[in-house]
Amino acid sequence: VLFLCGFQIAIPNNVKLKCISWNKDQGFIACGGEDGLLKVLKLETQTDDAKLRGLAAPSNLSMNQTLEGHSGSVQVVTWNEQYQKLTTSDQNGLIIVWMLYKGSWYEEMINNRNKSVVRSMSWNADGQKICIVYEDGAVIVGSVDDLCFLFYFLCLSHFLDFVFISVIAPWSR
Secondary structure (H helix, E strand, O other): OEEEOOEEEOOHHHOOEEEEEEEOOOOEEEEEEHHHOEEEEEEEOOOHHHHHOOOOOOOEEEEEEEOOOOOOOEEEEEEEOOOOEEEEEEOOOEEEEEEEEOOEEEEEEEEEOOOOOEEEEEEOOOOOEEEEEEOOOEEEEEEOOOOOEEEEEEOOOOOOOOOOOOOOOOOOO
């Protein structure tokens, strides 16, 4: 069970959650768990008009969508707020990029390197590039435009736990 601002969200079959991420710009919350569980929730807060009239209306849950595509435990979820995309990865290394279309989330791209598990993913500040770090040390950088991988670097000497991207100069194709 997930408690969210006074809401109690039922998680099917008491599946344990493994990760959560908040899209602060659009108000979406993604949570991933065991057995491929992936849910996207959205809270609608009261409008300024309601505040002006002195109404203390609670937030409403305007979306509670279960996304299907992962079979393994969903371990990493990250938002691309600029392009309204959600990127997820599971214990099998499967990465799915989801897009919002007409009020629902759909698969846009699937990638599986079939060699290692994703440890971390992060979109750069303008949402153009994503950096993906695998447990075996591989680092892949992809583009939102064509969703193909631009750069591949293998580092076998150590494992990376977190990715921090800071763009000093624009990357060229």
